[in-house]
Amino acid sequence: MKPAQFVSALLLLGGAVCAQQPAGDVHVLRVQGGIYMVVGGGGNIAVQAGKDGILLVDTGLTELAPKVLAAVRTISDGPVRYILNTHVHADHTGGNEYFVKQGGALNGVPGEPRVIAHLAVQERMAGPPVGNDAPMPRSLWPNDTYSTPFKDFFFNNEPVFVYHAPAAHTDGDSIVLFRRSDVVSTGDIFTPGRYPFIDLQRGGSVQGLIAGLNKILELAVPARYQEGGTYIIPGHGRLCDEADVVEFRDMVTIIRDRVQDSIKKGMTLEQVKSARPSFDYDTQYSGSADAFVESIYKSLKR
Amino acid sequence: MAKLRIPILAAALVARAFAQVDFSGEWSPLYHEDAPERLPGPELGDYTELPINAAARMRADSWDADRISVVEQYQCRPHGSDYSMRGLGNLRVWREIDQTTQKLIAFHTHMLAWDSERVIYMDGRPHPPDYAAHTWQGFSTGAWDGNMLTITTTHLKENYIRRNGVPRSEQAIVTEHWTRHGDYLTVTTVIEDPVFLTEPLVRSDNWFVDPGQHIGIFGCEYAAELPRPEGTVPHHLPGTNPFLKEFAGWYGLPYEATRGGAETLYPEYRSKLGEYKPPEKCERYCTCTTLFNCNLR
Ligand SMILES: [Zn+2]
Numbered sequence: 001m002k003p004a005q006f007v008s009a010l011l012l013l014g015g016a017v018c019a020q021q022p023a024g025d026v027h028v029l030r031v032q033g034g035i036y037m038v039v040g041g042g043g044n045i046a047v048q049a050g051k052d053g054i055l056l057v058d059t060g061l062t063e064l065a066p067k068v069l070a071a072v073r074t075i076s077d078g079p080v081r082y083i084l085n086t087h088v089h090a091d092h093t094g095g096n097e098y099f100v101k102q103g104g105a106l107n108g109v110p111g112e113p114r115v116i117a118h119l120a121v122q123e124r125m126a127g128p129p130v131g132n133d134a135p136m137p138r139s140l141w142p143n144d145t146y147s148t149p150f151k152d153f154f155f156n157n158e159p160v161f162v163y164h165a166p167a168a169h170t171d172g173d174s175i176v177l178f179r180r181s182d183v184v185s186t187g188d189i190f191t192p193g194r195y196p197f198i199d200l201q202r203g204g205s206v207q208g209l210i211a212g213l214n215k216i217l218e219l220a221v222p223a224r225y226q227e228g229g230t231y232i233i234p235g236h237g238r239l240c241d242e243a244d245v246v247e248f249r250d251m252v253t254i255i256r257d258r259v260q261d262s263i264k265k266g267m268t269l270e271q272v273k274s275a276r277p278s279f280d281y282d283t284q285y286s287g288s289a290d291a292f293v294e295s296i297y298k299s300l301k302r
Numbered sequence: 303m304a305k306l307r308i309p310i311l312a313a314a315l316v317a318r319a320f321a322q323v324d325f326s327g328e329w330s331p332l333y334h335e336d337a338p339e340r341l342p343g344p345e346l347g348d349y350t351e352l353p354i355n356a357a358a359r360m361r362a363d364s365w366d367a368d369r370i371s372v373v374e375q376y377q378c379r380p381h382g383s384d385y386s387m388r389g390l391g392n393l394r395v396w397r398e399i400d401q402t403t404q405k406l407i408a409f410h411t412h413m414l415a416w417d418s419e420r421v422i423y424m425d426g427r428p429h430p431p432d433y434a435a436h437t438w439q440g441f442s443t444g445a446w447d448g449n450m451l452t453i454t455t456t457h458l459k460e461n462y463i464r465r466n467g468v469p470r471s472e473q474a475i476v477t478e479h480w481t482r483h484g485d486y487l488t489v490t491t492v493i494e495d496p497v498f499l500t501e502p503l504v505r506s507d508n509w510f511v512d513p514g515q516h517i518g519i520f521g522c523e524y525a526a527e528l529p530r531p532e533g534t535v536p537h538h539l540p541g542t543n544p545f546l547k548e549f550a551g552w553y554g555l556p557y558e559a560t561r562g563g564a565e566t567l568y569p570e571y572r573s574k575l576g577e578y579k580p581p582e583k584c585e586r587y588c589t590c591t592t593l594f595n596c597n598l599r
Contacts, residue, residue: 029433039433193472214533217375225416225522226379227438239435244472246375247460253535254364261539277540280360284471284497 026067028074029239033181034156036075037233041068042091046185046233048178049076050156057084057176057185057233059095068095069102079103082155084162085117085142086187086235087170088124088202093117097139116151117142118164120172120203130201163219165189165212169196169235171203173212177219184219186212188235192244195278195287196252198295206256206299213249217242251281259296269297323449323482324397325409330512331391338587340388344466347546349562350555358469358498359561363543365467368536371528378522380416382461383439384476384491387507389415389465392517409444409451417520422453429456436472451480463493463503468562471497485511500564554581 026040028047038045041060045068048055054076060068080103085093096115103113122145127135150163158180165173169188176185188197189212198204216232220242223229232240258277267275276282278289333340339348349362370376381389392414398407398421409422420439429441440458444451455476463470474495481488487509494502550557556575565571572578 027431027433029431037433210533222375222378225418225438226375226524231435238433241435242375243379243438243459244436246373249533250369250373250535250537253533254537257535257537258539275540280357280364283355283357284473 026064026071028071031181031183031231031233031239033178033183034158035178035181035183035231035233037239038068038071041065041071042094043086043089043188043235044185044233044237046176046178046183047072047075048156048158048160048181049078051078052156053078053081055082055084055155055160056080056099058086058092058187059083059099061091062094062098065095065098069099080113083113083115084174084176084185085115085121086176086185087117087173088121088136089170089188089199090136092187092235093121093125093136093140096141097137100139112143114144115142116144116146116162118172118174119145119147120170121145124170124172124202163215165208165215167203167205167208168212169204169209170199173208175212175215175219182221182229183231183233184216185233186216186235186245189213190216190232190234190240190245190248192234192237192240192248193284193286194236195281195285195289195292197287198292198299200295200298204295204299205302206252206296210249210252210256213245213252216245217249220245251285255281255293256296256300259293260300263297263300269294272297322406322446323451325395325451325480325482325487326397327395328512328515328517329393329395329487329509330515331393332508332510334508336388336507339464340391342587344464345549345552346466347543348464348466348549348560349468350560351567352463352468352562353499353501353503353564353567354468354562355498355500359563360540361469361498362464362467363546364537364540366536366538366543367467372530372534372536374524374526377524378416380418380438381413382458382470383418383420383442383455384458384470384474384493385461385463385465386413386415386418387478387489387491388505389413391415391507391509392515393509394515394517412517414517414520416522422451429454440476447479449481451478453478453480463498469498471495473497474499487511552581552586554579 026038029037031037034048034050036047038047041064043058043060045060046057059065080099083096083099100112100115122142125136125141129135150161152159152161158178161177161179163175165175173187173189189209196209198206198209220230220232222242226243228241230242232245234240255278259272262272262275273290273293278293282289349359394412396410398410400407406424408424411420418439420442422442422444424444434457436457436459438459440455442453442455444453458472458474460472461470462468470493474493477492479490488506490506492502492504547557550560559566559575
């Protein structure tokens, strides 16, 4: 089921949206340190708030941005100084323009808030078009791209690390670590309870997705008996910790291994699909198992 | 007059809280016939008495115990609160009572395995929203049903219903019924899991009061000690697990009967199997009543 605003956002922006969440109520969940998770505005949004202002990881769907702002205002009245985009999809970047307008000068220097993303995000937004999708309007583009393995800066009394996860969910994925608060925001590399969408048309691959998941595990440190410690805000779904990422990483790795084995045996895509290599995960993970298996097969065949 | 008034007042103040039982104290587990499964651990491929679906069966068939050592994050992974009633079940229970109102806020439990501690809220608070984090213990609330305490647990992390890879999902809802008969405690656990079970899994476990019990420190520290490529996840590819038929062979059971499923739980299933011929000599777990006297093959 696609809520009306979901469909219109998709048509307006032309960017693929990897998951549908019934649009409606937007909620705030305190995570730890200076970090909050906003759910229900499209993809999950991580909010870091403090004396320097507000930092947002992703901005949700365009049409839900006012609701997201109302939720953010229950956390802080401060100006939006930074926006980080974990990837190009419209349910994560749709509110960019709206939130830039809520912004303020950074470090006393007048101008718009920084909108940081990997260079590939801007390249995808600017076109060339993928399938029937139109390029995304300039007003949504990042204004501060990076093309190095990682980028760091200091805001609200803590170091913020932005790691590029190459060719994972897309080719422009970023994983964000708030080092003092001990929270990681993953974008759609990690979506508990739903099969990952590997956007092959935008440079995604299963190998990169697994590498991205292993990167998240490398950043996360569990507290006593494998619980808590570093908290993980996924692209969609509930708040998680390292153990939840392990289950998901194991699922993707095991299904990848099965598809790889079938390829070694010379099986075609149709044969692999009918062998149902994700069968024992299909009752647990939502989304199309066929599409997931196909994206693994095609990644490995490249 | 004063002499008369005091006993009446005292009687009012210690009035029995209707339909409330105190479970506080040290409880020592009784393993009964479950000792082989609960102490040394279940056999690989033993899915008997579990109403699992085909997805759960395939997940268990793929499971490789190497995962516990190779995947660092599995090394100190505790039991879920449902399975911990089945594990090394030495249990401590204590009450949290509000000082001002003298009302019961919660029962707290401590289990030997992984020093797991759990809170069972008795103050009527709601369960968290679906976007809140899940934990090994889950989120538990209790309500009185006569003298029986009924507990509902949600927000569990994915875990197992048997320690040989049979999974229990994070979507499961667990209901427990705690009943105290003097020095004995019986907990009946009902697991409803839309992901892996076709009908509720019902099990019961018993404890007896053991005031002298002192639960020691469990302790666990993870460490990567086996050189493997990063991201290795041990598992058996479909159709390649060589251990699945061992259990049926050792106990003289038909292989199909060891594969689990709701049908195999009921007495009628027996007639499908023909006559059971036990092995001539018991060779495995024949005398198992503690962790240390199991007759390992
Ligand atoms: Zn996405």
